[in-house]
Amino acid sequence: MLAGQNELNTRVQRPRTKRVGDTAGPVEQTLQRFPRMRYMGSKFRLLGWIHEATANLEFGSVLDAFSGSSVVSYLFKAAGKRVTSNDSLNFSHTLAQALVANASVELPAADVQRLLVPVPDGPTFIRDTFSGIFFTDDDLAFLDRVWGQLTAFRSLHKRAIVISSLIRACAKRQPRGVFTVAGDPERYKDARRDLRLSLEEHFLEGVQIFNAAVFDNGQENRALRGDVFDIDPVGHDLVYLDPPYVPRSDDNCYVKRYHFLEGVSCYWKGLEILQDTRVKKIRKPFTPFAYRKTAVDAFTRMFERFEKSALVLSYSSNGYPDLEELVRLMKRVKQRVSVLERPHRYHFGTHAAAKRNAVTEYLILGQ
Numbered sequence: 001m002l003a004g005q006n007e008l009n010t011r012v013q014r015p016r017t018k019r020v021g022d023t024a025g026p027v028e029q030t031l032q033r034f035p036r037m038r039y040m041g042s043k044f045r046l047l048g049w050i051h052e053a054t055a056n057l058e059f060g061s062v063l064d065a066f067s068g069s070s071v072v073s074y075l076f077k078a079a080g081k082r083v084t085s086n087d088s089l090n091f092s093h094t095l096a097q098a099l100v101a102n103a104s105v106e107l108p109a110a111d112v113q114r115l116l117v118p119v120p121d122g123p124t125f126i127r128d129t130f131s132g133i134f135f136t137d138d139d140l141a142f143l144d145r146v147w148g149q150l151t152a153f154r155s156l157h158k159r160a161i162v163i164s165s166l167i168r169a170c171a172k173r174q175p176r177g178v179f180t181v182a183g184d185p186e187r188y189k190d191a192r193r194d195l196r197l198s199l200e201e202h203f204l205e206g207v208q209i210f211n212a213a214v215f216d217n218g219q220e221n222r223a224l225r226g227d228v229f230d231i232d233p234v235g236h237d238l239v240y241l242d243p244p245y246v247p248r249s250d251d252n253c254y255v256k257r258y259h260f261l262e263g264v265s266c267y268w269k270g271l272e273i274l275q276d277t278r279v280k281k282i283r284k285p286f287t288p289f290a291y292r293k294t295a296v297d298a299f300t301r302m303f304e305r306f307e308k309s310a311l312v313l314s315y316s317s318n319g320y321p322d323l324e325e326l327v328r329l330m331k332r333v334k335q336r337v338s339v340l341e342r343p344h345r346y347h348f349g350t351h352a353a354a355k356r357n358a359v360t361e362y363l364i365l366g367q
């Protein structure tokens with residue numbers, strides 16, 4: 001029996017297996033254009049389920065408060081909602097600017113050509129700092145070159161497409177898409193395509209993919225960057241919450257894994273590099289969702305903050321607090337709380353670790 005099912009008098013619905021792509025409706029067709037990227041905790045493979053679970057709720061506007069890869073925001077945008085995306089990380093925010101807030105701006109070929117031209121005496125920070133750690137010197141010089149040209153770009157959305165394409169290029173070119181350990185940048189010459197292509201080749205491909213993903217859903221969609229507790233709670237019919245959970249083992253630190261992507265999204269401006277770390281990590285910001293001591297209070301305050309909206313919380317069985325506790329907390333602010341569940345396997349980490357990643361995925365709905 002599901003923990004707390006009877007005690008909490010909560011309706012638990014058994015899974016139906018329907019994935020994005022199973023049907024060819026307009027929402028599913030739009031989702032095919034989403035630029036896929038590995039992202040810890042990404043709900044990409046759960047989109048069909050989330051879509052189905054929210055389809056019967058009445059809402060015109062939605063806040064995706066922990067947008068990550070932006071894929072859930074993109075789903076709601078495809079479904080015609082007015083979307084506000086938020087994440088505390090700048091690189092996640094940049095993806096949302098390119099994919100969610102941007103209704104029509106693409107990056108033309110002439111701009112792409114301009115970005116590839118070296119700037120005389122241009123910046124060399126990336127090559128100077130990261131030589132020999134993740135990428136070849138040519139790859140690093142390419143990143144410096146693009147950033148050298150990018151300072152002259154004024155259009156927010158064009159900049160977002162450029163930076164998103166750099167982010168995608170770096171994530172694809174890096175084994176497992178994470179930046180926790182240094183590798184030998186020269187050793188991937190015979191590896192699979194993603195590791196073989198240069199950052200420039202990935203970038204050129206990425207621009208096409210991001211351009212093709214731009215669409216207008218007739219709404220004023222927004223991308224915010226900040227802490228969930230700083231978001232104005234007014235004006236969202238529905239709030240989708242997908243925070244990091246305190247894991248039973250390992251950790252859930254996004255900055256440890258993605259520090260390079262965060263850096264490349266702003267040319268490390270304002271970020272503190274921890275110089276004594278081998279991979280030149282940046283200092284991680286505090287989030288109360290990462291620690292047992294602070295997580296329960298954080299969920300309590302978050303539910304209270306958004307109590308005027310319908311709530312949808314994503315949760316995995318391997319997290320803390322447990323399902324029973326989360327349902328209890330949501331019931332403090334919502335009269336009707338229901339739980340949907342389905343088995344899921346997060347494809348993240350090594351093959352051996354993937355076994356541990358078989359979880360039950362829940363959606364906790366509060367109305």
Ligand SMILES: C[S@@+](CC[C@H](N)C(=O)[O-])C[C@H]1O[C@@H](n2cnc3c(N)ncnc32)[C@H](O)[C@@H]1O
Binds near residue numbers: 043069070227288
């Ligand atoms: C589980 S991921 C979200 C995944 C996303 N739904 C997707 O499908 O790609 C959690 C996100 O919460 C962000 N985050 C962590 N603490 C935060 C906070 N206090 N406020 C806002 N965002 C936060 C992280 O940067 C991370 O992107």
